[in-house]
Amino acid sequence: MTPEPTHNRSTGADPIVDVEDVSFGYTASPVVEDISLTVERGEYVGMIGPNGSGKSTLLRLILGLHEPDEGQVELLGHPARAFAEREKVGYVAQDVTENTKRMPITVAEVVLMGRFPHAGFGRITSDDRDRARQALRTVGIDHLADRKITQLSGGQRQRAYIARALAGEAELLVLDEPTVGVDAESVDAFFDLLTDLNDDGMTILLVEHDIGAVLEHTSRVICLNRALYFDGDPVAFADSDALDRAYGTNVRRDDGVVLS
Amino acid sequence: MTGALLVTVVLGVLYGALDWLIDRWSDALGWIGETFGIGMLDYVFMHHAFLVGSLIAVMAPLIGTFLVHRQLALIGDALAHTAFAGVAVGLFVNATFGTGISPYVTAVVVAMIASLAIELISEVTDAYNDVSMAIVLSTGFALGAVLISLNTGGLAVGINQYLFGNLATVSRENAILLVVLFVVVTLVVSLTYKQLLYVTFDETAARVAGLRVPWYNRVMAMLTAMVVVGAMQIMGVILVAAMLVVPVAGAAQFARSFREALLASVVLAQIAVLVGITLSYQYEATAGGTIVLVAVAIYIGAVLVGKVQSNQVTAEEPRSIPDEELAD
Incomplete structure (x- = not known):
């Protein structure tokens, strides 16, 4: 590994995610263009952007x-x-599901x-089962262990998937619009769970359409629309014009507004 | 030279061992037949039929459970029809070169090649689509039909047993081939059960978790090819896919866990095969068709049971489960 030139926010310690000058398109036109960012251990990062922004x-x-057309990604x-x-x-x-x-x-x-x-290819041991049971307890649905996954509500099911990550001793949790189709009350509880996990040291990378939720819960906001428009803390984001520029209009920015 | 000799010796010993085992199976069934006065167990071909039938009823739903829950039920049908081309190749080679290869062996080879082709097409086009599957299906069947007509100068003789299956033609060689297929299929599935389950449930999550999904898809397709050819002897090309689908669909009506669904589908398939073979012997009906009809009757029963069960669950209070029960 050759030392890489420093780029924004890199602290030099080994980042858990390292995206470098990445461009990618399904067809000739790029969906993401020249994006660089790093995520350090313990961060809680929210990625926002309008529909089709490439998040x-x-x-x-x-x-x-996917294989990037240009640049490189390290995980x-x-x-x-x-x-x-x-x-x-x-x-x-x-x-x-x-x-x-x-x-x-x-x-x-x-x-x-x-x-x-x-x-x-080895056998599942009782230790594996213990860890799975513990993970279910952590997310608070151990009483649903014997239910069919299809019988759960959307929020419970997403908790089950988080439990799967916890059972695997994940250090990085990647969530792609996890609250779509989850009722409002469960969404709040879901974000509380993510905050708790982050407090316990879990690195979280969250793609979310609900800007208000990202501003409220995460410690760092990445706003993109094909290119990177903003990367920094939520307060600075709220004061900047990045949202208007990325979404292309003057959107209302009341807390909890949902752009989709 | 010595390598080839060694292989021949090993295969010979293996064949002898399996032959001996099937003899013991025959003895056991013959004894049961005599003791309980079951007439149909007087015949060795029925012993073979029951052996082959119950092995099929384990491995077909075993593979079928993974296929059905990925919405890939059609792949069994497509491979069965290409296996028919394999049968034709075998008959053609035997007629042309005077060899005595079992057409089922060539069918396994051709079906496995076809299964890889389907897999590669789907990897390139990024989707299993029913159009490409239908094309593979008809190509296989057409190729088989043409080869057989060339072979017999336009008279397609002796292919009924391959199209519809036949209890009476399950030879010792074919029974041994089936035992080998059975061992391979169950071994591979028990070794890769976790990976196959993950891929079946959520392919993207499996890829993120670092599983080589295309590799497991290829394994699955090749296992399907083996099962299809194995089951062809009794079920025939046209009905073989039913064994992959119908018991699985029945088990899904009431099973809660995946493991339960697997076991239940095997049990339902065993019942269908045993009842089906017995009925077909009694009434001199074709075995494949009878087995499928019994399986469908069981499926309908399972749907009704499932309906009653789900009504009960909604009527009851949602029960809480103690931690100790948190197992697979």
């Missing part, structure tokens, strides 16, 4: 699901496409999947 695509690039110090040490990455997507399939599988079975990368 989910950037997340997929960070996770190694946990490895190239993202190498998929190394992936047991340390927990991933929670939009709640898609609900409408796509009615597969018979219990909450406990789903959470236990977090242990699969650790077990490899």
